[in-house]
Amino acid sequence: MASRARAAAPRWAVVGVVVAVLAALPAIVGALPVTDEPVPAAELRAAVLASAGVQYSGYAESAGGLALPVTDQLDSVADLFSDRTEMRVWWRGPDDHRVDVVTPAGETGIHRDARGTWTWEYERATATRAAATPLALPAPPDLLPATLGRRLLAEAAEGELTRIGARRIAGRDALGLRASPAEPASAVRQVDVWVDRASGLPVQVVVLGETSEVPALDTRFLDLELSVPDAATTAFAPPADARLRTAEEAEIVLEAGRRLAPVRFPPTVAGLPRRTLEGAPPGIGLYGRGVTLLAVAPVPWRLADGLRRTLAQSPDAVTDGTSTRIAAGPVGLMLVDPRDAEPYLLVGTVTLDALVEAAGQLPLPGRRR
Structure with missing residues (x-):
């Protein structure tokens, strides 16, 4: 019996190696070199x-x-x-x-x-x-x-x-x-x-x-x-x-954008050109191109209060007068709550300095009611 077990051991060892190779095959295939092509x-x-x-x-x-x-x-x-x-x-x-x-x-x-x-x-x-x-x-x-x-x-x-x-x-x-x-x-x-x-x-x-x-x-x-x-x-x-x-989540910003009077958005903010999006409410502004985009949107009161508290909890939050801003990786967020106008949010793949610059170039989105 012992000799039979010793004879079987090499065979099981081979099976184990095969199983290990099969398990690693996806990683091995992924690591194989690929020849580049001169495609511009x-x-x-x-x-x-x-x-x-x-x-x-x-x-x-x-x-x-x-x-x-x-x-x-x-x-x-x-x-x-x-x-x-x-x-x-x-x-x-x-x-x-x-x-x-x-x-x-x-x-x-x-x-x-x-x-x-x-x-x-x-x-x-x-x-x-x-x-x-x-x-x-x-x-x-x-x-x-x-x-x-x-x-x-x-x-x-x-x-x-x-x-x-x-x-x-x-x-x-x-x-x-x-x-x-x-x-x-x-x-x-x-x-x-x-x-x-x-x-x-x-x-x-x-x-x-x-x-x-x-x-x-x-x-x-x-x-x-x-x-x-x-x-x-x-x-x-x-x-x-x-x-x-x-679904109701997508209507939160759309609702606020519709209920505000149209805003005269400037042609550029923070060096980014304004862009249009068919069907977007006139109270929402969009700027930039490609991967560098900035959106300006009015924020309903029920969302603004919670968002303000959440932003302020971040250890990197910057509060300056009526605004609070943070960066989450390449995404910047800035909530502006003027004393005599509706709160609004700037969000995009822009720097915090660009958010501040853009906020200073935007008209107030609407008066408090």
Whole structure:
């Protein structure tokens, strides 16, 4: 019996080695060198922008490093940019896709159609309908590498782009493209986008702020299949016994913007040009381009009080007269509460100095009532 066990030991040792190699295979494949190609930065960016029609399915992971201070009404946005988000995705198009957020507690499915989104919470059997709006709050589909990469490169100037080599991501050869914002007001140092060279699809996006080597956001595919998902997979109809709700979070700022009289926003603030967004209320101002953006929005009283307290609790908060401001990585927030006007919020990927400069150039959004 002992001799038989000794004879079997080498065989089991071989099995153990094979199992270990198989377990490490994804990491080994990812570490294999990838030969770069002499694709110019502008050409690679064009391939990214042309990838909007690429259909795919896969598994993605987003890691946020932004501790955004928000009230309970907007805590889902804070979680999205400060935690790790694991997502299964089936993408047939911008208005036809499904993203399941996977957590230890269960799954939440987000189904997009032409009129808006259904969010299906499996464990709570709750379906929430949100209409498509021009100022919808960020959601997990917005953090997919393909979606985010196209958005961040859409307005990048050719002089802001450089090539950064190649690597293998999700089993695919990817070429690197870096965008470095030229605006002095920008709090973003660089955005690195890794692009599948076969399809032009962004497969990883890394955003770095000016003052930290820790990414403010790192989102990547762990698995990717370029094929057309089944329409039945992305479609959604609430079950008969589901609890139905209507999303209200996105209406908080829109409501305040509508009830204020139109504001004469200046053409530029802090060196950033004003931009327009179809459907946005006239009481909301948008400035900047690319990854350097600034929004000015009136804040309802029920949100302003809680936000003021939350900002003030930050050890890095700066309170100056009627304003409080902080930086959360490359995102700056400044709440202004004039004595004779409505409170308003400035938020964007700009420096704190740029927020102060912008606030001094803006008209008051409305008188107290």
